[in-house]
Amino acid sequence: MMKHGCGAHMGGHGGHGESHEGHAGHGGTSPDSHKVKDPVCGMEIYEDQAYAMIRREERQIFFCSEACHEKFRTEPEKYL
Ligand SMILES: [Zn+2]
Numbered sequence: 001m002m003k004h005g006c007g008a009h010m011g012g013h014g015g016h017g018e019s020h021e022g023h024a025g026h027g028g029t030s031p032d033s034h035k036v037k038d039p040v041c042g043m044e045i046y047e048d049q050a051y052a053m054i055r056r057e058e059r060q061i062f063f064c065s066e067a068c069h070e071k072f073r074t075e076p077e078k079y080l
Pocket residue numbers: 038040041042043063064065068
């Protein structure tokens with residue numbers, strides 16, 4: 001019985017340097033900040049970055065700016 005050197009198989013591996021850790025360090029967006037749509041201008045914003053929020057029945061509506069907030073309060077039917 002011939003004994004092959006164990007060293008023959010070594011060296012093939014070891015190139016697997018990829019890891020998913022690169023995503024962990026992304027500062028900014030926390031997992032629980034949802035993206036929502038400002039109904040007035042149609043812009044997508046993160047809840048925690050919204051300028052204003054109002055509650056309407058079961059829903060929360062977020063606005064990117066005071067201007068959009070104001071427009072909505074003036075004519076809410078227009079945007080629902
Ligand atoms: Zn807006």
